[in-house]
Amino acid sequence: MxxxxxxxxxxxxxxxxxxxxxxPGSKSLTNREMVLSTLADGPSLLRGALWSRDTQLMLDAIKSLGAKAKVVLPDSTSTSRVDIEVSPAHYLSWRANTAQATSGCERTGSAITLAEVDCGLSGTVMRFIPPLAVSLGVSARFDGDPQAYLRPQATLIDALRQLGAVIVEHGDPGSLPFTVQMPSESARLSSPAESLTTPVVTIDSSGSSQFVSALLLIGAALPQGLFLRARGKLPSLAHVEMTIDCLAQRGVTVHQVKSGYLNEWKVDPAPIAMRSVRLExxxxxxxxxxxxxxxxxxxxxxxxxxxxxxxxxxxxxxxxxxxxxxxxxxxxxxxxxxxxxxxxxxxxxxxxxxxxxxxxxxxxxxxxxxxxxxxxxxxxxxxxxxxxxxxxxxxxxxxxxxxxxxxxxxxxxxxxxxxxxxxxxxxxxxxxxxxxxxxxxxxxxxxxxxxxxxxxxxxxxxxxxxxxxxx
The missing domain is CATH 3.65.10.10 (Enolpyruvate transferase domain)
Known part of the structure; x- marks a missing residue:
């Protein structure tokens, strides 16, 4: 053999x-917890996390957006089971003043000019990190393996544009590579994400539940929260339920309404609690x-x-x-x-x-x-x-x-x-x-x-x- x-x-x-x-630990839980740890109100410890190519790409991605992370190998018998310490991204984003008032999170420091994110072939990285960049106010360029160019991204790109981000596509429309650009100071004042009312984002969720999870994960970090509407039959419902549970464990409530092929979720702005957790x-x-x-x-x-x-x-x-x-x-x-x-x-x-x-x-x-x-x-x-x-x-x-x-x-x-x-x-x-x-x-x-x-x-x-x- x-x-x-x-x-x-x-x-x-x-x-x-x-x-x-x-x-080893769940890839889906490891990646969700790393995203939430980046937005949390203090440092988090993820015990028994999975260490694989997908989670390494996620760790590199959150670090590129300003988070600090340290990997510890507690078990010498397995290099794929690790503990990950994550300190959130503490710098002033383009919506930080409003975010401080609504979520209680104080972010100080200097913003990143342009982050470079390698998505590899990871669906969670290519779907979760662009909304995270928007929530933090970081402009970022996303690329990945050649085969990643075939994975659909149009739904996510449309959602980010609804939140006011400027998306520059460098290849075929609706796919990698692309750049997420934050609006100028004048443009952001009219951005849906900066509005005094809760932004409403409508997507077609039939292609992947990751689009829903990606947006729910950042909802509480937006100044006025998020109202998400998803049309079409939602696949992989278990992963959305996992996302909602991860948010609940950090003090964030997601209100859900389901009617036929229309699913709606409302996430109020709130602090995302730091957490020490052993992953399943x-x-x-x-x-x-x-x-x-x-x-x-x-x-x-x-x-x-x-x-x-x-x-x-x-x-x-x-x-x-x-x-x-x-x-x-x-x-x-x-x-x-x-x-x-x-x-x-x-x-x-x-x-x-x-x-x-x-x-x-x-x-x-x-x-x-x-x-x-x-x-x-x-x-x-x-x-x-x-x-x-x-x-x-x-x-x-x-x-x-x-x-x-x-x-x-x-x-x-x-x-x-x-x-x-x-x-x-x-x-x-x-x-x-x-x-x-x-x-x-x-x-x-x-x-x-x-x-x-x-x-x-x-x-x-x-x-x-x-x-x-x-x-």
Missing amino acids: SISDSLWEAPAARGPVTGKIRV TDLSNAGPFLAAAAVTGGEVSILDWPEHTTQAGDAWREIMPRLGVKISWENGTLTARGPAGGASALHGIDCDLSAYGELTPTLGAICALSSEPSRIRGIGHLRGHETDRLKALVTEVERLGGRARASRDEIEFLSPVTKPGVVESYHDHRMATFGAILGLKLPGLRVREIETTAKTLPDFVQLWSSLEGLA
Whole structure:
């Protein structure tokens, strides 16, 4: 099992796979807490945070906007689990005088002329940091990996313009790279964000819940707060609920109204409290290890699984039993026990993952190994992720001898994969772990660029190799 010329031979299972796995902290929580720590009324400590490419990019981004941050490695056994100390950005922004009066936050110092932000391929960085820059009054240029240029940004750019920011687009409209410029002193006086009334921002949220979360995160830091209207079916609702919970833990209340395909939120201006918090295990990253138990008829336990959480990955508790996998939780450990026949004994499933779309590649791998057909619905928004995940899943299943087909917002798995080959990762961490799961049952399968898992789980290969029962 080695990485050679970007091809990694996925270990096959000799029989039922077993293991106890401790997955690092949640990427979604780590990034949200770093944004809020930048706006907080004092220093924050994020314990057990994830240290991966995505979170490193987020840390560099908040530092470029004026925050101070220090990374501490408390556990020498894992370089992907760290403590992060964040001191907020304390400089006078273009709306600081009003902000002081409404939120009680005092910011002093000199403003940054132009920040340079590398988004890499991180959706949270490219969606969360531009609104943060606007809330702090910092002009910033945003760029990223070439593949990041394909990820839609038009909704966010339009929202920032509604808040009065000037956006200069350097490439194709509605995509990276672009620059957020703060208005001049005269122009800001008529800016919606500087108005004596609460600014109203209206967006189409059907492409990504990150647009909603990005704006909610900064709402309390705006002088008059924020009223956000989102049209269209909102995907990945669990991530918006997570954002609202993170705000509540820091003393910010979000008032929500939902009516059909129109969602509305009102965030009043308020201090964002500093916080010391231990971050939960990343339950979405735990998914492939649960899948290993499912497809091999094994037993895998995930340590430090919270009893209650807003994470999308907690949906595995409901999804796995529908596949024929037994799930139990006791004293912070969640255990999956696959059926005795492994993949051949798994049930087909018809599942709406609109609220938990990020689980699709992992569930797709299980479905691609099952002898019964399955359908995953409500996932059209995944076409705008690191890659078009629906297209990628169909392509890879058919490359390996299975049959699958995708429509606008769903994918069907019609017959199982039958032969090994090379699984393309498409620079997508979840497609890389998709390949690793298939490799358990297809000896000789290789995954291109398994190292792309470093985006959210740098220790993936080591953790995967620690499972017992691998060839």
